[in-house]
Amino acid sequence: MSDTAVRPSAASPVSRVLNDLLRSRELAVAVVLVLLVAVTTLNSSSFLFGSTGWRDLLLTPSMLVLLAVGQTCVLITRNVDLSVGSTLGLTAYLTGRLFIDTNLPIVVVVLAGILMGAVLGLVNGVLVAWGRVPALVITLGTMYIYRGAFLTWAGSDRINADDMPSTFRNLGTESVLGIPVLTIVAVVVLAVVGYYLRTAGGGRELYAIGSDPDAAALYGLKVRRRILFAFVLSGALAGLAGVVSAARFGTVSSSVGTGVEFEAVGAAVIGGVAIFGGSGTVWGAALGAFLLVTINRALPVLGISDFWQQAVVGALIVAAIILDRVLVRRQEKALVAARDTPAGSTSPGPPTATPVVAGASPSTSGTQEAVR
Amino acid sequence: MSTLTQPTGTASTPAPEVRTYASYSRPYWQRVVLSREFAVIALLVAVFVYSQSQVDYFDGPQTLYYLFRDTASILLLALPMTAIIVTGEIDLSVASIVGLTSVAFGMLHVDAGMSVTLAAVLAVAIGAVCGAFNGFLVAYVGLPSIAVTIGTLALFRGIGAGLLGTESRTDFPDSWTDLAKERIVEGQPYPMILIPFAVLAVLFALMLHFSSFGRGIYEIGLNDEAAHFTGVDVARTKAVLFVLSGTVAGFVGIYTTLVTGVARAENSTGLELPVIAACLLGGVSIFGGKGALHGVIAGVLLIGVIQRAMLLESFTINIINITIGVLLVLSVMSTSLLALGRRAVAAGRGARDSRRPPSAPASGR
Numbered sequence: 001m002s003d004t005a006v007r008p009s010a011a012s013p014v015s016r017v018l019n020d021l022l023r024s025r026e027l028a029v030a031v032v033l034v035l036l037v038a039v040t041t042l043n044s045s046s047f048l049f050g051s052t053g054w055r056d057l058l059l060t061p062s063m064l065v066l067l068a069v070g071q072t073c074v075l076i077t078r079n080v081d082l083s084v085g086s087t088l089g090l091t092a093y094l095t096g097r098l099f100i101d102t103n104l105p106i107v108v109v110v111l112a113g114i115l116m117g118a119v120l121g122l123v124n125g126v127l128v129a130w131g132r133v134p135a136l137v138i139t140l141g142t143m144y145i146y147r148g149a150f151l152t153w154a155g156s157d158r159i160n161a162d163d164m165p166s167t168f169r170n171l172g173t174e175s176v177l178g179i180p181v182l183t184i185v186a187v188v189v190l191a192v193v194g195y196y197l198r199t200a201g202g203g204r205e206l207y208a209i210g211s212d213p214d215a216a217a218l219y220g221l222k223v224r225r226r227i228l229f230a231f232v233l234s235g236a237l238a239g240l241a242g243v244v245s246a247a248r249f250g251t252v253s254s255s256v257g258t259g260v261e262f263e264a265v266g267a268a269v270i271g272g273v274a275i276f277g278g279s280g281t282v283w284g285a286a287l288g289a290f291l292l293v294t295i296n297r298a299l300p301v302l303g304i305s306d307f308w309q310q311a312v313v314g315a316l317i318v319a320a321i322i323l324d325r326v327l328v329r330r331q332e333k334a335l336v337a338a339r340d341t342p343a344g345s346t347s348p349g350p351p352t353a354t355p356v357v358a359g360a361s362p363s364t365s366g367t368q369e370a371v372r
Numbered sequence: 373m374s375t376l377t378q379p380t381g382t383a384s385t386p387a388p389e390v391r392t393y394a395s396y397s398r399p400y401w402q403r404v405v406l407s408r409e410f411a412v413i414a415l416l417v418a419v420f421v422y423s424q425s426q427v428d429y430f431d432g433p434q435t436l437y438y439l440f441r442d443t444a445s446i447l448l449l450a451l452p453m454t455a456i457i458v459t460g461e462i463d464l465s466v467a468s469i470v471g472l473t474s475v476a477f478g479m480l481h482v483d484a485g486m487s488v489t490l491a492a493v494l495a496v497a498i499g500a501v502c503g504a505f506n507g508f509l510v511a512y513v514g515l516p517s518i519a520v521t522i523g524t525l526a527l528f529r530g531i532g533a534g535l536l537g538t539e540s541r542t543d544f545p546d547s548w549t550d551l552a553k554e555r556i557v558e559g560q561p562y563p564m565i566l567i568p569f570a571v572l573a574v575l576f577a578l579m580l581h582f583s584s585f586g587r588g589i590y591e592i593g594l595n596d597e598a599a600h601f602t603g604v605d606v607a608r609t610k611a612v613l614f615v616l617s618g619t620v621a622g623f624v625g626i627y628t629t630l631v632t633g634v635a636r637a638e639n640s641t642g643l644e645l646p647v648i649a650a651c652l653l654g655g656v657s658i659f660g661g662k663g664a665l666h667g668v669i670a671g672v673l674l675i676g677v678i679q680r681a682m683l684l685e686s687f688t689i690n691i692i693n694i695t696i697g698v699l700l701v702l703s704v705m706s707t708s709l710l711a712l713g714r715r716a717v718a719a720g721r722g723a724r725d726s727r728r729p730p731s732a733p734a735s736g737r
Contacts, residue, residue: 080518131704133708134658137701138704140645140648143697144696144697145693145701148690148692149694151688151690152688152690152694258642262526266523269522269523275516275518307536307537308530308534310534311526311527311530311531311534313526314525314526314527314530315523316523317519317522317523317526318509318523321509321515321516322515
């Protein structure tokens with residue numbers, strides 16, 4: 001196993017993919033998710049098989065999945081975007097407003113929402129990439145600014161279900177082949193971004209930047225442009241999430257999207273995205289988002305007062321971070337052991353190298369992975 | 373531990389010609405006056421004077437009283453937050469600890485029938501335990517504080533919500549709730565909470581600026597490995613700061629409960645953001661190693677004064693939030709812009725001058 005870490009091309013592609021999958025964080029989160037759904041369904045069969053159970057299971061997380069995917073792209077570059085909740089609120093309101101004030105077709109409104117989000121993300125990106133100020137501070141500031149702009153614009157207004165065309169609202173509940181439309185949207189976005197991050201040069205550069213920004217700059221990568229891109233993507237996805245939330249809930253109140261930025265970061269962290277950049281996948285983040293939302297819905301069914309939801313979510317995030325650290329330590333040890341064995345032995349790795357099981361792709365492997 | 377720390381700050385040495393330290397290249401008065409902290413203080417004074425003369429009712433007896441009463445929580449929480457950010461860490465969970473200790477205080481007093489004093493002591497202890505939990509994970513396990521405290525932000529608030537749900541506890545003796553709202557001298561605009569704040573502010577200033585422990589805090593922020601080699605116990609310092617943060621948050625939880633008369637889980641939700649914003653506005657560098665308490669206190673008061681003045685001018689809270697956000701972004705950008713300007717000036721002076729100003733540490737690049 002340590003051999004594959006040093007010389008990636010040694011094993012056949014199939015066995016490599018299989019190996020990666022088996023010790024991936026994504027699989028671990030997926031297993032937990034499946035167990036959770038199974039246990040909850042045993043308790044109350046309507047959780048999965050009820051008339052709305054299946055739909056809600058897939059539909060509820062779609063908004064957070066979009067945010068988590070965007071957040072992951074930003075986190076990978078060693079930045080963070082705390083303004084997504086405010087962006088979401090602003091675009092959700094814009095969506096409702098456009099339906100009230102104009103007669104634009106639905107597609108145009110959706111695109112306008114995405115565009116609005118992208119512009120807000122662009123502002124973040126420009127400030128972070130050219131201001132030489134940490135993203136945490138900038139997006140904290142823009143979070144206030146966007147939220148304030150939203151509330152000023154909306155005032156005491158509230159977008160109600162009647163204000164939006166029924167075809168648009170139906171998108172929030174309709175299903176195709178048993179899968180809700182909004183979930184399909186989220187999954188398509190997830191697939192596109194996931195494919196881009198894994199295979200495209202631009203995606204790999206995001207990992208390289210997050211692993212070591214200075215090295216990336218010395219290597220000749222266009223660091224600023226890539227970071228700008230990550231923020232625009234995060235903003236655009238938050239904009240899409242705003243449209244989705246308008247369609248899903250049918251109303252836009254002034255509190256929509258508050259606190260959701262921490263949930264997005266939490267989902268990514270649970271899914272194995274390192275907060276200091278350079279590793280993690282959108283698949284993991286999406287599964288983390290699914291897990292977070294499903295826990296929220298499962299707890300009342302399991303007889304735990306839903307007031308404890310937040311505590312469980314918090315404990316889960318802390319546990320995920322600790323788990324990451326333990327795995328990184330073990331992998332580092334294994335890599336050191338592999339390095340210290342005589343270079344001549346090409347036989348399968350020494351026994352000390354084997355403890356790398358069920359590992360996420362933590363920072364050490366992420367670094368190598370990124371350079372490819 | 374202290375013998376190896378670099379002599380900085382108040383020591384004014386006679387000026388030999390060649391200085392290797394960029395921060396020592398200017399005379400003492402310049403170093404004090406031409407600083408971020410002083411700029412914030414000047415801005416605070418300017419806004420205050422302007423509000424006094426131009427904003428109706430700003431000079432009334434209630435304005436300052438409510439300003440102090442409402443910003444007291446932020447003032448108190450900003451003290452340990454400053455130290456934590458100076459080490460290069462961050463604590464996003466303070467507001468959640470406030471909520472949890474508020475719940476604990478209410479339940480211990482109302483449900484368990486403890487006296488207010490005993491309940492308060494236990495609640496502060498709970499705050500300290502929460503801080504110790506953060507501190508252990510950050511300092512000894514070595515986890516990134518932003519991730520840990522995002523987790524405990526949800527965890528601590530969630531425990532409070534789990535214990536009390538949407539209920540609240542309001543049965544507090546009037547003598548205590550009145551004490552929290554009382555003025556130090558009747559007729560003066562200074563509420564009682566300023567006394568514990570002043571005591572804590574002096575203690576934190578002594579710790580941060582006039583002790584070897586404090587010098588260690590700055591060293592950790594500048595370079596924690598170097599700090600380790602000069603004998604600073606990096607892990608212990610960080611852990612102590614997180615415990616202090618939790619303890620102060622516990623105290624704020626009791627204050628918030630008494631001043632509002634309500635113990636509930638949602639108390640002070642989102643308060644961590646104004647606290648951090650005030651610290652950054654007050655000149656603390658998010659990269660660590662830079663910042664001073666007087667700047668932070670001025671930063672908190674600046675936000676408070678702007679809020680009050682704009683409220684009196686009947687701006688909505690949203691416009692006020694936009695203003696604070698813009699101010700925050702501008703203030704952190706100003707450092708980069710100033711550095712850019714200084715570099716241009718230094719370049720203009722000629723390439724011979726080898727003493728370049730230190731370039732701003734980059735985040736993304």
